[in-house]
Amino acid sequence: MHIASPLHNSLSPSLAFLLLLCLISSLISKMRRPPCCDKSNVKRGLWTPEEDAKILAYVANHGTGNWTLVPKKAGLNRCGKSCRLRWTNYLRPDLKHDGFTPQEEDLIINLHGAIGSRWSLIAKRLPGRTDNDVKNYWNTKLRKKLMKMGIDPVTHKPVSQVLSDLGSISGLPNTTNQMAFINKDLMMSNMPPTKTEPSDSNKSMVEHTQEGQVHSWEHHIPYQVIINSENVQPQVLSEAASSTSSSSSSNLTQLGSPQSYSCQTPQAQISPPCSSFDWSEFLHSDSFNWSLNPPSGLMQSEAELSDNTKSNGHDMQGAASEGSGSGSGAVACGASMEYQINKQCEAHSFVDGILDRDSEIRAAFPQLLDASFDY
DNA sequence: AATATCCGCAACCGCTCCGAC
DNA sequence: CGTCGGAGCGGTTGCGGATAT
Numbered sequence: 568m569h570i571a572s573p574l575h576n577s578l579s580p581s582l583a584f585l586l587l588l589c590l591i592s593s594l595i596s597k598m599r600r601p602p603c604c605d606k607s608n609v610k611r612g613l614w615t616p617e618e619d620a621k622i623l624a625y626v627a628n629h630g631t632g633n634w635t636l637v638p639k640k641a642g643l644n645r646c647g648k649s650c651r652l653r654w655t656n657y658l659r660p661d662l663k664h665d666g667f668t669p670q671e672e673d674l675i676i677n678l679h680g681a682i683g684s685r686w687s688l689i690a691k692r693l694p695g696r697t698d699n700d701v702k703n704y705w706n707t708k709l710r711k712k713l714m715k716m717g718i719d720p721v722t723h724k725p726v727s728q729v730l731s732d733l734g735s736i737s738g739l740p741n742t743t744n745q746m747a748f749i750n751k752d753l754m755m756s757n758m759p760p761t762k763t764e765p766s767d768s769n770k771s772m773v774e775h776t777q778e779g780q781v782h783s784w785e786h787h788i789p790y791q792v793i794i795n796s797e798n799v800q801p802q803v804l805s806e807a808a809s810s811t812s813s814s815s816s817s818n819l820t821q822l823g824s825p826q827s828y829s830c831q832t833p834q835a836q837i838s839p840p841c842s843s844f845d846w847s848e849f850l851h852s853d854s855f856n857w858s859l860n861p862p863s864g865l866m867q868s869e870a871e872l873s874d875n876t877k878s879n880g881h882d883m884q885g886a887a888s889e890g891s892g893s894g895s896g897a898v899a900c901g902a903s904m905e906y907q908i909n910k911q912c913e914a915h916s917f918v919d920g921i922l923d924r925d926s927e928i929r930a931a932f933p934q935l936l937d938a939s940f941d942y
Numbered sequence: 943a944a945t946a947t948c949c950g951c952a953a954c955c956g957c958t959c960c961g962a963c
Numbered sequence: 964c965g966t967c968g969g970a971g972c973g974g975t976t977g978c979g980g981a982t983a984t
Contacts, residue, residue: 707950
C-alpha cells in the first residue's frame, strides 16, 4: 500500500534526502565556531616583502599582541591569525634561518622520543627555532632517517617490536601489556637506582661525545638521554599521559609501555617516587639537560624558561640547578631524573640500545613474540 | 630540452586552552 | 559558573624549486 502525502507528491525520495542533508549540514555549520576573519575578503598565500615590512613596522611600533587588530592597524588585507603566524614563524628577529645542527637533531629526537610530537615544547629547547621549523624538519628529515635505521619514528621502537605489538592487537598474546605489567611491578618495588659503570670503550664514547664534536649520523644519535618507562615513575607516566591531548598521545602512551633503549636492567633504572610531575616543567628544567653538553647556544636563558616552571609549589628548574640540597619531591624527582638521564645508555649507541632491548625482549618472551608473528 | 616526480617549506585549518568578563 | 574571544598548538595542504627520467 502506498501512503500518499504532500511530500511524496511534490518531492522524490532522493530529493527529499538531499534537502535533509543540506539542512543538517547547514545546522552543523551554524553550530561551528565562526571563522576568525572573513576569508573571502582577505589575502592568502605567500607573503610579499611589502607585507612583511608592514608587519615589522607595526611590531616595532606597537609590539605584539591582539593580532586581530594588527591587519587593520598595519594596513594589511590579511587575517590576524595569518599575521601572527608570519611573525612567529618567519619575521621574529631572534629566529635562525640556517640548517639544523647535529646537536639540534639529537635534541629533537630525544625530546620526540620522550614527549612525542609536542613541537612547541621541543622548540622551546631550541633557541631560534619555531615549532613549525621543528615539525617540518622532523617530518622531512628525521622521521625518514629513523625509518631508514629500522626505528619506528612514532614509537621510537625497533620496527620488529612494533610489528610484534601490532600482531598482538589481533587477539594474540599482548607482549606489550605483559611487559608493562612486569615493569610496573618492578617500578613499584621502589628500589633505589643501581649504578652501572660503563665499560672502558663506552666511557670513551661518552667522553668523545662530551667534546661536542660533530659525528656521523650513527655516532651522534642520542644514546645518553632516552626517557623511557623504566626511568620515569608510574605516577609520572600516568600524569603525563593524562595531560596529553589526544592528537599527540601515541608517544606518551608508549611511555607507559616498556620502551627502552637502555643498556641497563629495568631495576637499575628505578628511582624514588615523585609527588608530581609535569612534562613541560621537566623539559624546561635543568634535569632535562643533556649529558652530552650541548653548545651553550642550545640552552635557553633563565628568563625564557621562567614561564611554565612553576607547578604544585615547586620550581623544578631552580631546584635542579641548586643541586640536591632541598629535598622536596620535585627536587628529588629532578635529581633522580638527572641521575638517571646521565646514566642512561652511556655504554651503547642509540641504535645499539634499541637492538639490545629488542634482543632482551625476544630472549625473555620467545613464545610470545613467535606467536604474535604467527599470522 | 621537456616532462614527471619528489621534496622542503610556508601557510592554512580546525581544534583546544586560557584568561577576561 | 558559563560564555566569549584571543592565542597557541599540531596536523595537513599546496606551492615552488630540485631532481630524475
